[in-house]
Amino acid sequence: MKRLLALFLLLLSLALNAESIASDPLVEARLKSLSQELRCLVCQNQTLADSTAPLAEDLRREIRELIAKGMTDEEITNYLVARYGDFVRYRPPFKSQTALLWLGPTVMLIIGFVVLWVTLRRRNKTLPNDYEVADEI
Amino acid sequence: MKTQLKYLIPFVIFLMLIGFFLKGLNLDPREVPSPLINKPAPMFEQPLLNDASKTFSSNSMLGQVWLLNVWASWCTACRDEHPLLMAMSQQIDVPIVGIDYKDTNPEALDVLSKLGNPYSAVATDVEGRVGIDYGVYGVPETYLIDKEGVIRYKQIGPITVAALQEKIIPMIKGLK
Amino acid sequence: MIPEIGHFSLILALVLAIAQSTFSFKGASSNQPVFMSAGLSAARGQFFFVSIAFISLGYAFYSSDFSVLYVASNSNFNLPIQYKLAAIWGGHEGSMLLWTATLSLWTMAVTIFSQHLPAQFRARLIGTMGLITVGFLIFILFSSNPFERLIPAALEGRSLNPLLQDPGMVFHPPVLYMGYVGFSVAFAFAIAALLGGELNPEWARWTRTWTTIAWIFLTVGIAFGSKWAYYELGWGGWWFWDAVENASFMPWLVGTALIHSLAVTEKRDAFKMWTVLLAIFAFSLSLLGTFLVRSGVLTSVHAFASDPTRGLFILAFLAIVIGGALILFAIRAPKVGLGGKFGVVSRESFLLANNVVMVVACGVVMLGTLYPLFLDALGMGKISVGPPYFNTVFVPVMAPAFFLMGLAIFSRWKNTELPSLISRLKWAFIISVVTAIVTPAVMGQWKPMVSLGLLMAFWIITTAMVSLYDYMVAGSGNLILRVIRLPRAYQGMILAHLGVAVFIVGVTLVGGYGLEQDLRMSPGEKVKVDQFTFQFDGVTQTAGPNYMAVRGHFTVSKSQGAPIILEPEKRSYQEDSMPMTEAAIETGLMKDLYVSLGEPLNSEAWAVRIYIKPFVQWIWFGCFMMAGGGILALFDPRYRRKNKKALG
Structure with missing residues (x-):
């Protein structure tokens, strides 16, 4: 049972x-x-x-x-x-109409970093050398 | 001068954006254009609404220009469209075939008996399969099909008087 | 009567806002204190009348005055009192009034906390805010008046969209708007400085405080919204890349960039035009978001009523405000100096690299959000850009930011030697790689994406810890005191960055290990998901204050511990035939159990969705940590000390 x-x-x-x-x-x-x-x-x-x-x-x-x-x-x-x-x-x-959509992010990132790099280098050359490393936090 | 222009870049991009938005205000983001335009209308053979033992075949319409109207008794926009369909059935010399989409027969027949029947035939599509083949996503939708069985025009949502006079009637005349 | 008072107050507020900007700009250009103080008083008066209008609308909702069209369309007698409050901003007209009221509140705050600023700068600041207020008041009065009468009055109102009848909706919009609109202060600071030429570190310090406060509100507001979507929409998602969500996310990304670039401008007097541009962008994106949501150019889940004429007005306003600001920028920018020098590898550079990533990330969100519109406008067809696109594209863009974050915590201001940076971070890197590889295996299943996500999170955590350790070794006294003595801004930075790590952990784990089951359950049936047994005990009918509900009863048990009762509901609001899904969630630190009721399948069985969401709460907790970091940074004595000095 x-x-x-x-x-x-x-x-x-x-x-x-x-x-x-x-x-x-x-x-x-x-x-x-x-x-x-x-x-x-x-x-x-x-x-x-x-x-x-x-x-x-x-x-x-x-x-x-x-x-x-x-x-x-x-x-x-x-x-x-x-x-x-x-x-x-x-x-x-991915086709011709959406090429910009898919490639845009990479292109923007590359342009962004290239512009930053060039700008930093250029202004570093232009400005007088005045720095000692600061102890700021 | 070159350095000066550099600072105008944000403004120029912004102007382009504004242009697109201006255009975008007059577009309907919800309207999905059918890829079926100028393609052969999908074949279907479905039971008739008033007599489920018989079927309606889209092949039987080959050789004539006709309108396919997808509707349902539960669809309020279809109710708004109904008077225009009634008038069209009187004044336009093309058959209007109805597809009763995801509906029950008694309710659909009830609507037609109360408001009048503009259709030369009504086929039922209880499971919505014909609807999927035709890319229906919101009833009512209306297709203009030519003599070779090719879809020429699709109206999403109720037919408006403007769409009827400016698009549908001239197209029908051209196709005949 | 009360609605007329509200309407009339809006008209008075408009007049005062016009006075606020004309007097302020006149006073600033001719340097006449009389005009400047008149502008100030007008600004305060404007705040007073906008507040009266806002309270009037609140009273109309409280007293269920259905002779007001807006109230009749968004409320009814049965609506619980807290949702009558939420209904004030539940529709278009009211949310525009909330926008304006928030702007007035910020203006008021600026008039109070700007006494240390140079008089002309302050006048231009208040004048700019006045201009924005004028635009919004005109918009409300001429196209979106919430006080419009309905004659004859309705006997009963139509009620608030049931989706919005949720405690989250009482708080989410005001907090979000505080953030959105708060960027108008940063914008006004930028415009005032462009007009007057006060672009200096002092300016950056003033702007930073205001920007941070707005950013904190925006962070919390977005987190609230995401949480609301998680429990209210019933599919367990926390972010959908919907147009409206993106509209709030874009200003956040640029606002985050702005906070970081203000640090560079403050420290080094450098990249001033870039910082100004970001300040303009942040508020422009807030306005753009308002346009996108209100005009109906994009579809959205958040079904707001939309109207092209209103869209046209906002677009014109957008063109004037942003276009004007960008032209002013183009005129003034070439004359601004370069500022102080810093090395190519330095804290400054890392902050700017962060800027690049944040702005590109914002660009990506914008591209994806607007791309369907672009194609449509060019007649090139209709496409959809949705979560699969954003998830594919956004993560690789953000990944460098997370890596840089670790380096930035460590780098020194002005110049850092790359070799020393690498040698100091060697161990942090090794530890995070090992942990990232091992942890997913311990969780049960090794997945490369989980590992990658955890690598980023652990990298941020370990670098933060090493940095903290360095400062603690250098300090004196006991450990806790040493941490407390660190500058608030530094503490805030560490906390906010740890918040990012916590957020990443949540996103990664819920994405990698979330479970979902679609079931057909009849009363008495049970199912085992993970180590939990869900038993369906049937449904009962219940009634809420303004809805009928079917309540499902589930008993969840695991091998040990007391069983958990979960009661998801399916609610039908009388006025609205569409039933609302109210999910039942058992929240936990390690996982959420989430049950939602689908459709009845026959007289007994129901479609049931069961989710296990591991670490999902970490997503929002991470956001609150970021906001907390912002709050800590606000208390850095640097800001207050300098302010006092400026006052004297």
């Missing part, structure tokens, strides 16, 4: 484990990483992963199905871009 009860409890505890919304955790992990790079079109300032809007749920369902069909991440992104345009991508693709 005790054994039976234990078995019953064991079964019960098995049954009571919450399931993930996804049937397949691998699919879900890919959906997650993909949808974090995509913009929800209804609320527009959330990622597809975070949004609870109905369209976002439909699109997540669509992506799950596409993953199940064996499409690659790139193919799925292209599938959505074909329907909604580059607007859905939170990480804009």
